[in-house]
Amino acid sequence: MRGLVGNGRDSILIDLYATAYDPSLPLPDSDADALQTTTALVLVHPTWWTSQPAILLSWLDQASSTGLPNVRTLVSVTTLGGSRLANFAAGESGLRVVKRAVRPRCVQRTTHRRLAFYGMDRSTADERAAFLDRVERRIGTLVR
């Protein structure tokens, strides 16, 4: 958020846990309304079992079936427990879900970029701080 606001991007934060998002109910009206005018969608999540957590998969399914008529940019900011090699071997499904299932619901030629933090499980505090810095610096340029 700091990186986006610092670059003058008008941003809304939807925290699925803080708003107690319930997958068994329809998408909240406030989320659906916000998505109508959204031009960039940034997904911030840990990677579990090679893809997005179930709560985010459910939200994405509901959000993309409502439509993402103005989204031109998709960004994933994610942490992955294992190494780059281990995740490659496991299949990187999270990347494919966005590319194959979310991107086709957006504007044509929507780009998908990713800021990934591999090796989260064995990371040091310094590495985590460096990733936070990287996200703050890069997010403004990824979101046009």
Next chain:
Amino acid sequence: MRVLLVVDPIRDEFVRDVAMAAKNGLEASGHDVDVVDLVAERFPPVMSGADRRAYFTDDPLVCPQAAASAALVRSADGLVFVYPTTMSTVTPGIKGWIERTLVPGVAFTIGAQTGAKRGMSNIRRLVGIATYDDSHWDVLRHGDNGRRLIQRNVRFCGGPRTRSRWIAMYDAERATDVGRHGFLERVEREMGRL
């Protein structure tokens, strides 16, 4: 053989019929079948804060429903997933069940140095039964994330002796009643031969 059938009939009654066909086929061949119907049981797919805090402890199953499912997994010899493909992968319900049930100590163990090690060698048969709105060609072209999750990532927890089987219905959106009926018969037949 004792088989656990996990089914997510989200917005699709046909998927429940498919699960029943699988159950009938298995029972006709003398297998014991446990069914976890994620919609009927209102299985919560969301990993809660309490779940997450307990995840890496010795007792990660804080939710009674996940603990009940985990007990079924431990006593099963076969594991079957039945779901309609959603966003090119398993339904959020199935994904949530996997996240909250196949935790450390159930499906794998995590050592400080060794990383994840398989821990579900009791599962000898792993089956996925999925319906797809897309054609077979589109699924091949775009990648099948649900199949990869089950046949690669979940199967890893079983080990080299876990045999897996995939039963797919492509173009499910455009299927006729005859096509649907044929698929139910196929599921019952193939599960009977497991």
